[in-house]
Amino acid sequence: MSDTRANRRFRSQEWFDNPNNPGMTALYLERYQNQEYTRGELQSERPIIGIANSGSDLAPCNKIHMFLMDRIKAGIRDAGGIPMEFPTHPIQETGKRPTAALDRNLAYLSLVEVLHGYPIDGVVLTTGCDKTTPAMLMAAATVDLPAIALNGGPMLDGWWKGKRAGSGTVIWESRRLLAEGRIDYDEFVGRICASAPSLGHCNTMGTASTMNAMAEALGMSLTGNSAIPAPFRERMAMAYETGRRIVGMVIEDLKPSDILTRSAFENAIVVNTAIGGSTNAPPHLAAIARHAGVDLNVKDWETLGYDVPLLVNMQPAGEYLGESFFRAGGVPAVMAELRKAGRIHEGVMTATGQTMAVNLAGLESLDHAVITTCDKPLRTHAGFKVLSGNLFDSALMKTSVISEDFRRRFLSHPGQEGIHEARAIVFEGPEDYHERINDPTLEIDEHCILFIRNVGCVGYPGSAEVVNMQPPDALLKAGIDHLPTVGDGRQSGTSESPSILNASPEAVVGGGLAYLQTGDRVRLDLDASRMDALVDDEEWNARRAAWTRPELHHQTPWQEIYRKHVGQLAQGGCLELATAYQKIARDLPRD
Ligand code: FES
Numbered sequence: 001m002s003d004t005r006a007n008r009r010f011r012s013q014e015w016f017d018n019p020n021n022p023g024m025t026a027l028y029l030e031r032y033q034n035q036e037y038t039r040g041e042l043q044s045e046r047p048i049i050g051i052a053n054s055g056s057d058l059a060p061c062n063k064i065h066m067f068l069m070d071r072i073k074a075g076i077r078d079a080g081g082i083p084m085e086f087p088t089h090p091i092q093e094t095g096k097r098p099t100a101a102l103d104r105n106l107a108y109l110s111l112v113e114v115l116h117g118y119p120i121d122g123v124v125l126t127t128g129c130d131k132t133t134p135a136m137l138m139a140a141a142t143v144d145l146p147a148i149a150l151n152g153g154p155m156l157d158g159w160w161k162g163k164r165a166g167s168g169t170v171i172w173e174s175r176r177l178l179a180e181g182r183i184d185y186d187e188f189v190g191r192i193c194a195s196a197p198s199l200g201h202c203n204t205m206g207t208a209s210t211m212n213a214m215a216e217a218l219g220m221s222l223t224g225n226s227a228i229p230a231p232f233r234e235r236m237a238m239a240y241e242t243g244r245r246i247v248g249m250v251i252e253d254l255k256p257s258d259i260l261t262r263s264a265f266e267n268a269i270v271v272n273t274a275i276g277g278s279t280n281a282p283p284h285l286a287a288i289a290r291h292a293g294v295d296l297n298v299k300d301w302e303t304l305g306y307d308v309p310l311l312v313n314m315q316p317a318g319e320y321l322g323e324s325f326f327r328a329g330g331v332p333a334v335m336a337e338l339r340k341a342g343r344i345h346e347g348v349m350t351a352t353g354q355t356m357a358v359n360l361a362g363l364e365s366l367d368h369a370v371i372t373t374c375d376k377p378l379r380t381h382a383g384f385k386v387l388s389g390n391l392f393d394s395a396l397m398k399t400s401v402i403s404e405d406f407r408r409r410f411l412s413h414p415g416q417e418g419i420h421e422a423r424a425i426v427f428e429g430p431e432d433y434h435e436r437i438n439d440p441t442l443e444i445d446e447h448c449i450l451f452i453r454n455v456g457c458v459g460y461p462g463s464a465e466v467v468n469m470q471p472p473d474a475l476l477k478a479g480i481d482h483l484p485t486v487g488d489g490r491q492s493g494t495s496e497s498p499s500i501l502n503a504s505p506e507a508v509v510g511g512g513l514a515y516l517q518t519g520d521r522v523r524l525d526l527d528a529s530r531m532d533a534l535v536d537d538e539e540w541n542a543r544r545a546a547w548t549r550p551e552l553h554h555q556t557p558w559q560e561i562y563r564k565h566v567g568q569l570a571q572g573g574c575l576e577l578a579t580a581y582q583k584i585a586r587d588l589p590r591d
Pocket residue numbers: 061092093094128129130167201202206208
C-alpha cells in the first residue's frame with residue numbers, strides 16, 4: 001500500500017472528522033457507517049474517492065462501467081483510498097429525445113453539485129458515449145478536485161457479410177441504399193444492428209471515440225485509456241490502474257487546473273485532426289476550456305488544426321474500426337508520431353503525474369495500415385475549416401471526409417479551385433426536410449446547397465444532429481450521394497458527410513441563416529474560409545428588419561431553463577452563468 005498520508009487535511013475530513021461540529025460529524029458518520037464503511041475508515045485520513053458511474057440500463061454505451069466498478073474500487077482500496085460510487089444523470093446518444101445534447105449541461109450541473117456538496121477528495125469519471133465525456137470533464141474543471149477519466153471503451157468491431165460495419169457510419173450508407181431501393185427494410189435493420197456486437201460505445205471514430213481521445217490528449221486519463229475495447233481484459237486492468245492512480249493524484253493534489261492548460265487544448269486540437277475526429281469536439285472542448293478558465297477560440301481549430309495530417313485510417317474518414325486502432329497503439333501511438341514531427345507540447349503535466357513526453361517515450365505506431373506516420377499521411381491538411389460570412393460568424397467543415405468526387409463536383413469553380421456557387425434550398429428543421437426533400441417543385445439538382453435552420457442550442461433545443469441531410473431520392477438514384485449541406489445544428493461524429501455545421505449564431509437568435517430564402521444564390525469559398533448569401537445589402541437588411549423571433553415550445557422545465565441560459569455552439573453551448581464558477585472546491589459548502 002502506498003503512503004496515503006498527506007501533510008494536510010483532506011476535504012472529506014471536514015465531514016467525517018470535525019471536532020468543531022460534533023453533532024454534524026456524528027450524523028455523517030452514522031449514516032455512512034450503516035453501509036460498508038467503518039468509523040475507523042472514515043476517520044483514518046484516507047482519501048475518499050468518488051466514482052461517477054455513468055452506466056445503467058438506460059445508457060447501454062456506458063453500461064460496461066457497471067461491470068468495471070469492482071476493478072476500480074479494488075484499485076482505489078489497494079492504493080489506500082476509500083471508494084464511494086454514485087450514479088450520474090444518464091446521457092444515451094441513441095435513446096434520449098429530443099436530443100442527448102440537451103442533457104450534457106444537465107449532467108454537468110448535477111455532477112458539479114455532487115462533487116461540491118459531498119465528502120469527496122477525488123473522482124474517477126467513467127466516460128464513454130458522446131456527451132458523457134465532456135459533461136464530466138466540464139464538471140471536473142469547474143470543481144477542480146483531482147479527477148481522472150476512465151473510458152468504458154468501444155464495442156468490438158461490427159461485421160456485415162464479410163465487411164466491417166461501423167457504428168453510425170453504416171447507417172448513412174444503408175440509408176442511401178434503402179432510398180435507392182437496393183436493400184429492403186429488414187436488411188437495413190440487420191446491417192445497422194450488426195454494427196453493435198458487444199457492450200461498449202461506437203466502434204468508429206465518432207464522437208465517443210473522439211472525446212475519449214480528447215480526454216487522453218488533454219492528459220486527463222492514463223496513457224492508452226481511450227482505445228481499449230470494452231470487453232478486453234486490458235479494459236479491466238485499466239479500470240484497476242485508474243482506481244489506483246486517482247489516490248496518488250489526491251495525495252499529490254494534482255488537479256484539473258494543473259493539467260487543463262492552453263497547451264493541453266492545443267495538443268487536443270492537433271490530435272483531433274490526426275485521428276479524423278468528430279465535428280462535435282470543438283463545442284465540447286470549448287465548453288471544457290471555458291469551465292477551466294482557458295481561452296480557446298473556435299478559429300483556433302483552423303489555425304492550429306487545419307494543416308495537421310490525417311494519420312488514423314478509421315471510419316468515417318477511413319476503413320478500420322476500434323479493435324484495429326487499439327492494436328495499432330491507439331492514441332499514444334498517434335501522439336508519439338505527432339511528437340516526432342514536433343507537433344505536440346510534450347512538457348504538459350498529465351494525470352499520470354508525469355509529462356506527456358514521459359508518457360509517450362518509446363511508443364510508436366504498431367501497424368502502419370491503421371496508424372500511419374507524418375511523412376506518409378493518409379491526407380495532408382486534414383483539419384477543420386472554420387468558415388464565416390453573412391450567414392454566420394462561424395461554422396465548421398471537416399475536410400478529412402471530403403471525397404475526390406465531392407471536391408470535383410462542388411469545390412471547383414471553373415478556374416477557381418475551392419469555390420462553389422449554388423442555389424439555396426432552405427428547411428426549417430428535420431420535419432420540414434423529411435416532408436419536402438422529394439418535392440419536385442423545389443427542383444433540387446446538383447447545383448443546390450441544402451440548408452437547415454432552427455436546430456441549434458436554443459432552436460431545437462440542444463442542437464440536433466441533422467445537418468448531414470441526404471439528397472432527394474432521384475439524385476441518389478442518379479449517383480449523387482452527397483450535396484453540400486449547411487446548418488445551425490450538428491451532425492453525428494460517425495457521419496462521412498462534409499457538411500458545414502455548428503453555424504453560430506443560430507437562426508432563432510437572429511443569426512444570418514434566419515434571413516436566407518430558398519432560391520437565393522450562395523457562394524462557398526473554401527480557400528478564403530467564407531460562405532455568403534449573394535443577396536444585396538439593402539434586401540438583406542430589409543429581411544433582417546422584418547424578421548421576428550419564432551415562438552419556442554418548451555416541453556419540460558429543463559428545456560426552458562436550458563434555452564434561457566445556453567450560449568452558442570462556437571462558445572461551447574455552455575450554461576453561460578455557470579462559466580463564472582471556477583475552482584469551487586476551494587469554497588467549502590456550509591455544514
Ligand atoms: Fe453512444 Fe455512439 S451512440 S457512443
